[in-house]
Amino acid sequence: MTVNRNKIKAPLILNFLIFSMLLNSMGVIILQLSNQVSYKGLGVLESFKDIPIVIVSLLCVNLINKTGNKNALIISLLFVIISCVALPLVDAFWFFKIWLSIVGVSFALAKISVFSIIKNNFKDRQLASAISSVDAAFMIGIFFVNIGFGSLLTSSYANYWKFGFWIIALLSIINVIMLKSLKIEEDKIIEPAMPGEWKFFFKPKIIIFFIVAFFVVFVEQSFNSWLPSFFKNNLKVNSYFALQSSAFLALFSFFGRLITSRLILRFHWYRFVIICLCMVLFILAISQIVIIYFYNDFKFLLVFIIPIIGLFLSPLFPLYNSEILNQVSKQKTHLFVSWVVIFSSLGSSVGSLYMAMIFHEKLSYFYPFFISLPLLIIFGLTFFLNKTSIINGQKQ
Template sequence: MNVNKNQIKLPLMLNFLIFSMLLNSMGVIILQLSTTISYKGLGVLESFKDIPMAIVSLLCVNWIAKTGNKKALIFALIFIMISSIALPLVEVFWFFKIWLSIVGVGFAIAKITVFSIIKNNFKDKQLASAVSSVDASFMIGIFFVNIGFGSLLTSNYAQYWKYGFWIIALLSIINVLMLRNSKIEKEQISENKKESGGWKFFLKPKLIYFFIIVFFMVFVEQSFNSWLPSFFKNNLKVNSYFALQASAFLALFSFIGRLVTSRLILRFHWFKFVLICLLFVFSILIACQVLIYYFYTDLKFLLIFIMPLIGLFLSPLFPLYNSEILNKVPKEKTHLLVSIVVVCSSLGSSVGSLYMAGIFHKNVSNFYPLFILFPLLIIFGLTFFLNKTPITYDRNQ
């Protein structure tokens, strides 16, 4: 039985690693295009990924229910594989917008199907552990994309940096083969068109708190993953390679944080775990802001080592919130739940990117840690309401 569970997790982990590399290549793209395009323009670029992601996540629920999780996931992989192969061959800026839209659509399908597969095969704390493991692979994808592109940008082949996406396309082919040979899907393919109904269920207070938390969690994560390299380059005056390396170590610590969480959550209650992580994040952000404000001249390079440590404590939060709610929601509502999560994530990502673009455009990025602290305080307050509010449901809803 354990072998089967591991066989289920492995292709899902590779899938999230692939989409992580695609989604989080934005940090590289921003660095490479910032010499010719304003930060204000680059801030809008992320919307081309997030808006299609939000729209498709709602429209594809019935299609996924009829097609089945595995077939839909394979379709998403083939979709992004073809676009990633084409990206280096098209030498115009507008294709980045099309490519990001394709990535957004693919990830919307992938997230709904992956979380549905986990819901169908895991329960309770094992579900929380599986979510943390899959999300851990998402963070290691960020590490790989920053290390890989950082090395490429400092080599003699820097002008060919877009060809790095061919490696991601190759991984997509491997993932398709793994999924085709797997036996991860056992749920019955739905023929009931009413399955996507029951919107009233998602208006329950606990779920509303959760959706707001998802919005701000992605808001915060996007502020780090896409904009930390620019912060290091602009404020600490390091080159692109070291800026990406610092961001890569943020991802590495995030991977470690989620991997450790997948083990510790089997022993500890999620609420206490979340509070401890948030307090550590607050402490690190405040320490970084103090360094910037009072000791910038002498100790600014300490930020390169301190800021990535946030990943250890920030990364466990999202899977912990997700698993808490996923455990409470009936299987037949999983597709719709995750689609709403994708919408909230997309909105959080777009708004977060515009928020950070405005900060850099107005030249107030020396308050970067402080600006990130504000949405985290909202998350902190809502966590208490999320924990205290019960969720009840009627099967007929």
């Protein structure tokens, strides 16, 4: 079968854009429900998405092997279509929990399938470029969801904001049609991993990578879901501008990943990552100094300064992922990606709880400082990740 690799990217990019809008609608939901539900209650809400992601990632690897990546992707989109059509029709907080659980299940199926398709159809730096391109769509999805819902919330149809999810359902239908005609290299059906094969996932480099993945998503979640609330509570901007600032964080993140998809073909991932981490920490430090010493005079500068972080934060996850995924055999890809999804989901859930407690305790004044702490952990672990080989856990 002849595979056109350029055509493979388009439906995968649309797929990640769809799930980005779903997963990152949490910022909108938190903003809209914060007057009805406590921050503690909203912090727990994220777990209804993340726990199903963990469960599905653990239990459905062999099912995806048998079903095929493309079919699993289509099934995940069908779940999305049904749940998004139903959401505006059920006016109850409890349904958000069910809806998020369905989104979590669907995303777990989709992410394992998308990364496996990339692994099977791209190699080496082309694989890193493909992951960065697909992940760039994840960032532009955050931009669209914030711009779209921000505009809707300031219009005369603000009470019908949940009907915005019907647009996502429509995009999902288009994605299903694109996937139906897509030709890809699929996995050969393999047997479940034997006990001895699990030793691979206990190699030092893999363990360090999983911890890094946890904290990277932890930080991303702290921005994506809670930045609008920080702008509204601490900078006293209205909901529309709070969401627009978050949208521009996503726009800068999109450009960050798009640029990365080109530059990674020329530069070593490690230098790239260190530069990005230093820039994020520098901008956060400047932001915290402004809040502490120049709040009254320059607080609105933060609305423009903080979104620039996306340019440097967004390359991290695809760069770490591609570095390790390139060294994982095709036979282990599904299992490896499932564990990436698990640690990412745990990072998302714990990150949201971490931010919820900070806001609940009225410590959001130190929002940049609290985000810097996990970033420093990532910075330290990156040195070990670069120095450790996946082969026998030996130093390079």
